[in-house]
Amino acid sequence: MIPAAVDYVRADSAEAAIAALAEAGDEAKLLAGGQSLVPLMRLRLATPSVLVDIGRLDGLSGISIEGDTVGIGALTTHSTLEHSADLAAACPLLAHVAGQVGDPAVRHRGTLGGSLAHADPASDLPAAVLALGGTLVVAGPGGSREIAATDFFTGFLESALGADELLTEVRVPVSTGGWCYQKFNRRAQDWAIVGVAVAEGGAGVALVNMGSTPMRAAGVEAAVAGGASAVDAAAVAADGTEPPTDNNADGDYRAHLSRVLTERALTAAGA
Amino acid sequence: MTETPFTGGIVGESRPRREDPALLTGEAKFIDDLQIPGALWLACVRSPHAHARITAIDASAALGIDGVVAVYCGDDLADAWEAPLPCAWPVTDDMKNPAHYPVAQGKANYAGDIVAVVVAESRYAAADGLEGVVVDYEPLDAVVTIEDAESDRVVIHEDCGTNVSYEWPLVPDPDAVEAAFADAAHHVTETFVHQRLIPTAMEPRGVAAVPAPHNGNMTLYSSTQIPHILKVMAAITLGLPEQKIRVIAPSVGGGFGCKLNVYAEEVICMALAQRHGVPVRWTEGRTEASGSTIQGRAQRQTIELAADADGKLTAVRATLLADMGAYLQLVAPGVPLLGAFLYHGLYDVPVYSFTCKSVFTNLTPTDAYRGAGRPEATYAIERAMDALAVAVGVGPDEIRSRNFIPTEKFPYDSPAGLVFDSGNYQPTLDRAKELVDWDGRRAEQVDRRAAGSTTHLGIGISSYVEMCGLAPSRTLAALNYGAGGWESATVRILPTCKVQVVTGVTPHGQGHETCWSMIVADQLGIDPDDVEVLHSDTAISPLGMDTYGSRSLAVGGTAIWMATEQVIEKARAIAAHMLEANADDLEFAGGNFTVKGSPDKEVPLAGVAFGAFTAHDLPEGIQPNLQAQVTFDPSNFVFPFGTHIAVVEVDEATGAVELLDYAAVDDCGNQINPLIVEGQLHGGIVQGVAQALWEDASYDADGQCRAANLADYLVPSAAECIDMKLDYTVTPSPSNPMGVKGIGEAGTIASTPAVMNAVVDALRPMGITDITMPASPMTVRRAIEVATGGAS
């Protein structure tokens, strides 16, 4: 539980963070809430040589709603999302899912940007952003670019972020149609064994912990779009997935759970 | 039966723990909080293999790291040990006990076995040093299951010639057993597996050995439950003069039995502190703990019941296969024996048979874990009683009522040879049924089934009796244990009439300071806040047998009560002298001595205490000061009992089990502080429910722990707990003057079978008769799929 030696830089602006990343190269890591990175460092599964702390950077946290779009700064904590009345009104799925992450201590430190950038298939928030059809705004040495959430997750703990890029904002559409998040776990503070996020009555459906990345359940979405019942649409939830095996579940059981939970989520969301 | 001897109005009150403010604010110091100037840090290179020959160790890279002072492998330290790590319970004369050295020599026998140690100037440097020690291993086949161990396919300790450590039978009358089963109208046979559990004290272990090179003293700070036993054992293991060793347990954040041991890191720190002439310390990491601290349970049990046509038990036969892990730790071989006498539970059974075989595996050693032996025994009989109820065609409540030891039979000569002190079992079952609305729940269960609901209700009973208050020294001798079971106390009234109580028990979360001060204050008629309780330091409390086996109150508390009585008697003699009265004519109440019939003639205890201190005018033959020391050796165990009922809901589609309701009606005799009793039950019950539903130290085929951290090892949190309905009956023990019984393990003993009986009850209509623990959603779902033909 003792991390390896590491250098520490505190960035006071996005530009400074990007510059620090560019200077340190591959060995640098951004530090936001530290709720994923620090545990990995303590187990020496991550051994960055430099930590660039963006935790106190101004301007990257907060929720703004303009027209049909909700913009959320990357440093906004899960707790802020969970307790925001504005978000609960504009995008209740995201507010609810934020409240399902870990425990209160984790939610007070962990950030939306960190959760997405970490690209853990077992995380809750990536699935919500996928189901909502969100967009990620990233900044790098050459300026800013937008990445659709569907294009963002590229592999296990891998994303489309460049080594010298910073995720600055997450945009999701205002979404008040039928929604549900089914998180199945054995203890309240645990990661999902399987999770299913449903937005807009089944127009958007995403799965947690059903493969190497957070993923959209395209087959279910298509079935719902084609008028299938919740039961029939849920039947294809696991199609094409390669769910992992761990202490809690093997792949077959995860596939089974994904169908059960998808049916429950679609039903609750009014599909 | 004894009534309560307490009249002071303090004992029996629910008083908040006086320990808590210091613990909650950080004022109390745990081992890792200690500032020890100049201390070197120890880090342990642990075998990543469950079974491997150590062919070479190259520490040169580690020695090149800034701050690393030294690296030692097993051979380097071989001359530091006068004896191997101790096992104090050679249960049979021919028990196989392989030499267990603190640092492995030649071969590592489990993943976590220490193969080398790094000593460094900081904890960080020590951790860095670990990566610089290159060990060449030649991996060997690992023995991971008890069945594989028993087969001797691979013999782990070549010098033992077998993996079987011992076989221990308790079969008073073999012919009667055969006859009972031959004649039985019902013969139930059940096999259950107790998974390995990781005790998971909130505070991991830690050690700091502080030498005084010039006068030869050695102070060992350790997060331990047993500073007294540790002192003796460390002296023997290291060949140090015992009078030079002082062991201090600072604030200790839980133990559950896992700190009832003598560990490699303790004696390694002492040996290296001696060698380097400076303090050496070590703090355990949570992941490290899965390979450095003992684990619990790990048994396979077969239980058979013989009963007549009415379901009245005629015989119980239990056979056990127990996993000791790679070596025998301090009391590990005795753990099955602590259950051996209780496989007939609280039922009146004439004929009894128990046999146990214990084997070595290439896994972390096991040892006592909350309840040690009794949870296993209770699980077997309580699960089997449900099976018998089904066979006989009566309810689980009825089968128990038909078999409870009748109240008039106490003290009860048990078929296993114990004498149960006192009991009255039926009222606990009746009350527990009331608390969960038994009839209402049964009706709801029927309704749900009739309506085709896929969320099935299950109701499970567990009635238990356990033996605790370890222990009469003579009984321990009969069981070949290497020490006694007495306890010591000193009660000292200071000149200003404040009181010091010195106890040999070692609290690590139980609230002893609160309870002991209540007992003494009640006896003396003073304020509990005027009573200080000293403990956990062998220089302050030189005599003690420490805390485990729910012994602290029944044995240690009794010693305190007796010492206080002796102090009162001495004070009475002095008061009589002061009042010019006959000692027999004095009454002592409310902290005052008065002369019977002359209420104006009185002297307060404070006056007597000061008089005893000045010693200006003491009666002939009375020594100055008010102090008494008592060592109490109990005449018997104490036998708390009760009934717990769990109500669960099983989601057929996912296999998820949810605890809906839980009632516990316990009887621990007279209660000193009901709030403490409640706390012990809450924690104990959750710990037992955790075995049923969550915790599982599972290992893969290579002997790697798959649950080595708290993300994978599912210790429940407050969020998983429900409000428990607790109630009590009071049947005092006649074996001690306070009429008390232990309650520290009862919750853990009772709750596991209650929950598993409930889970099986929910699923029985599908033909399911057992679920392997823990009843994880996947396990339950699989059982449902198998039972219902794979529908999903």
Ligand SMILES: Cc1cc2nc3c(=O)[nH]c(=O)nc-3n(C[C@H](O)[C@H](O)[C@H](O)COP(=O)(O)OP(=O)(O)OC[C@H]3O[C@@H](n4cnc5c(N)ncnc54)[C@H](O)[C@@H]3O)c2cc1C
């Ligand atoms: C006990 C515990 C329980 C948890 N339970 C859950 C759970 O149930 N569900 C769940 O979803 N999560 C859970 N988490 C993880 C938690 O949600 C983390 O907060 C989140 O995954 C990471 O956010 P962070 O701000 O802490 O990121 P950090 O840990 O600081 O960083 C994580 C990664 O993202 C990178 N990063 C961070 N911010 C940015 C940025 N703006 N731009 C680019 N890269 C960035 C970092 O470099 C790092 O690689 C749990 C964590 C803990 C400790």
